[in-house]
Amino acid sequence: MEKNNSNGTVTFYPNNYENSEEDVHSLSTKGRLLSYNNQLKDSLHNGLKFTELLDELIETTDSQNLLRAAMELTLFQLDTAYLVFPQQYSQSDYYLIFLNRLLQLHQNEQVILQSSDRNDELYHEFPGINQNGYFTFRIDNTEEGGAYYTEKNTGEILFYLNFQRRILHFNSRAITNLLVVDYSKTYNYETVKKFEMYLMALGEYFKKDYGFDVDFNIMDPSNSTFYQFGNSGIPQAALDKLFIQAARENFMLVTGLHNEAILKLDNGVEVTIYDKSIEDSSATLNKWGLVVTDDDHKISWFDLLFQYDFIRTWYLDNLSSLEIQSNPLYF
Incomplete structure (x- = not known):
């Protein structure tokens, strides 16, 4: 049992302590402790759910499970008011990891997933282009599930991806500025074409595996493309x-x-x-x-x-x- 002293503190007494007055503070304190403990349990369960999704993203060989895990992770709130994880990957990192895993499933992992200690983030690097291509995702804060695949040094947005809307649309202006104008000054057509083929492969996989609406824009080779x-x-x-x-x-x-x-x-x-x-x-x-x-x-x-x-x-x-x-x- 417990008793509230004149100074406002709560004193705990043994269970057999006899007191004729019901101590409401004892009940409220116990309730707070139970609530706190339950919130911790919920937070820990939330963390375990997160690890299960991350395992799925890293290990699964099923394309549908891969997309499901990525969709949940990009929206997952790991921290709670009772438990904070100081070391975390960002939402944009999960988009990058997903792309690499999708390419792995098709045995076509052309792009390298790197980690930047300086910027504390993951990024894509393409062989042959290397330092001239630092690719990350920028989250679309206006549309849930959306993100822009961006070359960080120039700010050029190559495509927009939205898991919820199931779309992948390429940006002709960025492709022109980055690949046709900038990269053509340094690299030959074969090198730039390999990077373009990587972008095309991504679009084809989204279209084939998930039924996404894909707009290849100026890269579309179909005779029917206007x-x-x-x-x-x-x-x-x-x-x-x-x-x-x-x-x-x-x-x-x-x-x-x-x-x-x-x-x-x-x-x-x-x-x-x-x-x-x-x-x-x-x-x-x-x-x-x-x-x-x-x-x-x-x-x-x-x-x-x-x-x-x-x-x-x-x-x-x-x-x-x-x-x-x-x-x-x-x-």
Whole structure:
């Protein structure tokens, strides 16, 4: 038993101590102790649940279990008011770990998961690019389950990934700035192409394994891909320049039956620039863009920007009217 002294402290007495007054302080103190103990137990169970999820993320060979563990870990609140773990991985780290594990399951782990003691974080490094590529995830604080795959030195966001919405969308502006402009100054096409193939592989795995909506943007090699310009107006000035620049390289820009501009390149590759809105009688706005076609469905707009110097120069010099549009909801 316990008794409240005049100074406000609570005194504990043996159970056989006789006191005619019911000591409410004894009851409240016991309740607080029990509550505290239960909260500790709950916190410890929460920690054990976390370790089970982390085991799953690290060890599982099932792609569905892998995604489930990653989704839970990126939203998991490990600390409680009663138990704090001073050493933890961040939410963004779990996205990186997930990508590596997904690549492992497909026996295609091209990117290296590194740990930075200086920044106290995990990051991706790609062989061949090394110090010029420090890739992390930046959490989207407006959409649950979303994060941006970012090259930290430049701030370029290569793609947006959202587990809850099941989408992966690539950013044409960042891919152009980082891979086409920056990396082309230092690395040859083969090296940059390997990195692009890594990004493509990620998209294919998300699409195949999980049914994600994947927008490959300028990297999509399908002949049916329409690369829409961000500017809806007719790029007449840019087309006039392309006619001149192509002619200098012994290529002809010709006009098709529906006033589309057709550039015929080597090995049966064609670039067609036209207003897609003409295919929709209800359209009220122009929708200018381009299509790349080849016999094997292997050539994308990204490839042409590397394979033809005059195309790269023309595109970069006229981005105000030609820049390929990315999803405006995320970029």
